[in-house]
Amino acid sequence: MDIPDEARVGASQALSRLSIPLLALDSDWRVSYLNDPARELLGVGIDERLPTALPTKVGETILDRCETARRTDRTESFFVTIGTRHEATVHPDSDGVTVLFRESDTTATENVVAELDLKERAINEAPVGITIADAKPDNQPLLYVNEAFEELTGYEAEEVRGHNCRFLQGEKSDPEAVATMRRAIEDEVPVSVELVNYRKDGSEFWNSVDIAPIRDETGTVTHFVGFQMDISERKRAERAAHRRATELEHLLERIEGLLGDVTSAVVEAPTREAIETAVCTQVTQVEPYNFAWIGERNVRTDGVDVRTVAGDCDPQPDHPIVTEAMETGELRTDTLDVEDCSAVAAVPLSYHDTEYGVLAICATKADAFDERERVVLRSLARAIGSAVNARETRRILIADSVVEAEFSFRSSDLFFVDIAERTDAEITYLQSTNRDDGSVVSFFSMRCDSTEDVLEIVAERDDVLDARVVAEQDDETVFEFVLPPGTLVSTMSDYGGKTQDITATPDEARVLVEFPQDADVRSLIERLKESYAGTELLAYRHHERPAKTKQDFIESLTDTLTERQLTSLQKAYVSGFFDWPRPVTGEELAESMRISRSTFHEHLRAAERKLCAEFFGDDSQ
Known part of the structure; x- marks a missing residue:
């Protein structure tokens, strides 16, 4: 996409001060733009039409090569003598042609032309959306948008020229961010914001917007250039990170709360039996747990004997996950089809390699024992095993x-x-x-x-x-x-x-x-x-x-x-x-x-x- 003449002037005020002559003709071969060096070289003015403006052999040559460039849609280069020998290059676009003249023996001029070509390509091919708006009217209408902007928003350039860029805003666009941009434009200062914008099809995306004023040689703001980038992926990652942090905070609070309650109870418990009773009682007071029991292995039958119960359900020491938990030393869970008990977890209790039984907990929700809850229960089991070991170790010292x-x-x-x-x-x-x-x-x-x-x-x-x-x-x-x-x-x-x-x-x-x-x-x-x-x-x-x-x-x-x-x-x-x-x-x-x-x-x-x-x-x- 070629940059319209007015937008090109707004985007790079320096062009008019370059020594290289630059001429733009519309589709009717009228002069739509020329800088001072071109005016001095050719002696033509805005809105004059070729070949009337240049009724010479040079004018005919220029017109002929411009028509060829438009017809073939290819760049044309040729030499003309206007005082001195110049190399002219015609660049066709949808609105006409741009002609650059450079003295064929001036290396510096060639470098400037190459620089201008590079800047033009860079703007058109930039991976971020670029807009140029006219600063003079109150609504700052768009003069130019590049291809990345079209891909980002779904709008064609013809649809948005002459409109203020606020058409991208919608219901979820942050009013404060919008107000920040408006104040910056009024104050003629750069600004950067992030807000939700809307594509042509109505879909939302997070847009990182940077706006900067462009000033002429007198310091007057003539245009605003905008850079826009889709940051939806980053925002999704930030939300996911925040969600994980919130879940972790909830988990830590739950661990701290449950462990705190259990620890307070077991510290005051004088015996292992008292510890187990306090644990089951405290566990059943935490939603969604409503039933708990502790059992130990029977060395004669290799089954599990129930030691302590809290809650209204019946313990199931022969449930497969109870045996699995004790055999593997790992937490096991299962769903149940029992009134007021939709899920069950079995947590082995041990200290180092010493086995102290198993804690079984029932919950009213089928999905109660997700990974967060498993972390809580594992931490709880370690605390119980440590407390029981401490009581058992102390008991050996005072036992008769x-x-x-x-x-x-x-x-x-x-x-x-x-x-x-x-x-x-x-x-x-x-x-x-x-x-x-x-x-x-x-x-x-x-x-x-x-x-x-x-x-x-x-x-x-x-x-x-x-x-x-x-x-x-x-x-x-x-x-x-x-x-x-x-x-x-x-x-x-x-x-x-x-x-x-x-x-x-x-x-x-x-x-x-x-x-x-x-x-x-x-x-x-x-x-x-x-x-x-x-x-x-x-x-x-x-x-x-x-x-x-x-x-x-x-x-x-x-x-x-x-x-x-x-x-x-x-x-x-x-x-x-x-x-x-x-x-x-x-x-x-x-x-x-x-x-x-x-x-x-x-x-x-x-x-x-x-x-x-x-x-x-x-x-x-």
């Missing part, structure tokens, strides 16, 4: 009746077995501390020939994160080992067990653990045999604890100590810091904890103060 299990290990996959076999060491377990990140700090006493050999062995292993010598006294050395989650001591703890003793020699390692009466020791034994070849259960016996136990005292004291205070107290004790003469200094112990000497003594004094308060019954500490 416990199960004592003694194991034999010969697998070098256990670091203490490996050390004993490779160094002929005799190893005795002292105690452990659980860290907040899930790792375990364990202390072992060893009779060995070389502490360096021990440290070199554990440096090669993945199941020891760090190791150092805490104290050396006589023929015994106390080592501190930092162990990752999932190692033997933490595995015992996951099943509710309290490791009482570990001994290792080059021939065998034995581990003594206490469990609650109803702990799932069978599953633990299976797991240990799978993990460590040669594992044997040597003894499994029930026994009663005294009314007041050492564990009672330790548990009560441990609850009052911070991790650093407990570590400082343990290091000081197992290293012989309280002996005289001291085999280790406070500075050495502080260095092993990577803290300053003053900080170590501060933690140690705080721990000693709490120990005395616990021993003497001073509740003020």
Whole structure:
């Protein structure tokens, strides 16, 4: 599409100041436009008709070549002498022709012509809609639109010339954006807006509109040029992103709300049974859930026994998804054709590898358990499993009746077995501390020939994160080992067990653990045999604890100590810091904890103060 003469003048005021002569003729061969260099070169004026305006051989030649260009619809180039030799180029279009004259021996002029041709093609072929409007009339009518505008809006150029571009606006066009454009045009300043516009067929699209004023050499605004781009895809992406953000916010609020309610309830629950009751009660108070129950595996029948129920429906422990959830460890859902219960979900409850049953929830909506709700339920199951594990672990410390299990290990996959076999060491377990990140700090006493050999062995292993010598006294050395989650001591703890003793020699390692009466020791034994070849259960016996136990005292004291205070107290004790003469200094112990000497003594004094308060019954500490 060729740019009309008036639009071309408005689009590029610089043309009239160029040294290259430019002439435009309409279909009747009347001069419709010429710049100053063309007027000086040819001596013609606006509205004069060829060949009357140029009754010379040059005029006849120009007219002849213009007719040929129109007839063939092809560019024509030829040479004429008007004072000096010029190369003339005729560009035909639907309204007439444009003729450019350049001195045949002037390279600079040729560059200007090429630049003008390039600009004209760029405007016509630009991938964005371009419009040029006349600034003089009040309604700023369109003088020119390019092909991209036609493709964008569905309007032909002939349909829109002479009209204000507001015909693209409609019901959903933002009034504020429209007002912003109007004010910018009135103030003769550039503006950029985004708004809904309408194509010729009535379809909507999001339009990014940029409008800029064009000024002449006096600074007067003569035209407005507009650039328009379809940004519907970006807007759809933005809406989708906003929708996802809203859904995520809703999900987080739901998780936070449900977990908050459940957590508040289970914190106050003194037993596992109380936890399960509180969970089912809280779940059924959240729409669209209306029924919940918790069951556990029956080891004799391999079925599921119902432990706790909340709501009006009947539990279905034999439903296939209940078994699938427990077997796979994954959440399962299904639809139901039961009054007030259209969908059911089964969520396995566990902590690490310890199984604590299954939570089944019914909902009044068939589509209740979408992916968002699945995230909520998985988070809820993890919170329940953690809470039950904490209660079960605590119960072993205060239980009067416990199960004592003694194991034999010969697998070098256990670091203490490996050390004993490779160094002929005799190893005795002292105690452990659980860290907040899930790792375990364990202390072992060893009779060995070389502490360096021990440290070199554990440096090669993945199941020891760090190791150092805490104290050396006589023929015994106390080592501190930092162990990752999932190692033997933490595995015992996951099943509710309290490791009482570990001994290792080059021939065998034995581990003594206490469990609650109803702990799932069978599953633990299976797991240990799978993990460590040669594992044997040597003894499994029930026994009663005294009314007041050492564990009672330790548990009560441990609850009052911070991790650093407990570590400082343990290091000081197992290293012989309280002996005289001291085999280790406070500075050495502080260095092993990577803290300053003053900080170590501060933690140690705080721990000693709490120990005395616990021993003497001073509740003020």
